[in-house]
Amino acid sequence: ETGVTQTPRHLVMGMTNKKSLKCEQHLGHNAMYWYKQSAKKPLELMFVYNFKEQTENNSVPSRFSPECPNSSHLFLHLHTLQPEDSALYLCASSQGRETEKLLFGSGTQLSVL
Amino acid sequence: GENVEQHPSTLSVQEGDSAVIKCTYSDSASNYFPWYKQELGKGPQLIIDIRSNVGEKKDQRIAVTLNKTAKHFSLHITETQPEDSAVYFCAAKGYSTLTFGKGTMLLVSP
Numbered sequence: 001e002t003g004v005t006q007t008p009r010h011l012v013m014g015m016t017n018k019k020s021l022k023c024e025q026h027l028g029h030n031a032m033y034w035y036k037q038s039a040k041k042p043l044e045l046m047f048v049y050n051f052k053e054q055t056e057n058n059s060v061p062s063r064f065s066p067e068c069p070n071s072s073h074l075f076l077h078l079h080t081l082q083p084e085d086s087a088l089y090l091c092a093s094s095q096g097r098e099t100e101k102l103l104f105g106s107g108t109q110l111s112v113l
Numbered sequence: 114g115e116n117v118e119q120h121p122s123t124l125s126v127q128e129g130d131s132a133v134i135k136c137t138y139s140d141s142a143s144n145y146f147p148w149y150k151q152e153l154g155k156g157p158q159l160i161i162d163i164r165s166n167v168g169e170k171k172d173q174r175i176a177v178t179l180n181k182t183a184k185h186f187s188l189h190i191t192e193t194q195p196e197d198s199a200v201y202f203c204a205a206k207g208y209s210t211l212t213f214g215k216g217t218m219l220l221v222s223p
Contacts, residue, residue: 101147
């Protein structure tokens with residue numbers, strides 16, 4: 001384990017469902033990230049939080065809604081997703097926003113039917 | 114923005130051989146170049162990184178070289194072992210966030 005824990009590991013949902021992905025770390029890191037990993041594509045940065053404040057939103061559709069209640073927890077709320085949203089969603093953390101070394105969780109494999 | 118190209122997409126070697134993965138980047142302002150290894154069912158893990166003021170860095174069987182003039186950097190793995198089999202990602206960072214390559218699947222056959 002890397003110290004970044006993601007739950008659930010696998011999720012299957014219909015297009016009308018609402019679900020949430022959870023990420024937590026107790027490493028004292030202040031920056032947390034959501035990435036999307038699709039087959040044969042580069043890792044896509046979705047959101048960045050630094051000290052609980054969202055600092056980046058890379059043109060992500062509104063059907064993805066992040067939440068960062070504190071520096072240790074990060075959520076990604078999902079609603080009315082499309083089949084093309086099926087992917088591995090990775091959470092990462094770093095000491096600070098300017099720190100390049102990312103520590104990734106194992107991801108949530110999402111399938112949208 | 115930054116664009117990172119990674120080659121090859123798949124690399125098969127025999128145990129004990131060397132493996133080389135190459136990446137090019139577009140933004141001359143990029144100054145940090147990490148490499149991540151992703152095993153099946155796990156997230157990417159940082160294995161080595163290099164900054165623009167260094168031309169080469171080595172950690173046991175793994176080395177990374179950087180050519181800033183040509184804007185390319187490479188990962189070298191010597192004496193490959195079956196446990197080196199994984200997907201390897203390069204990335205580059207300048208003023209903004211990390212930009213990743215598409216990954217290289219390395220297969221090491223016993």
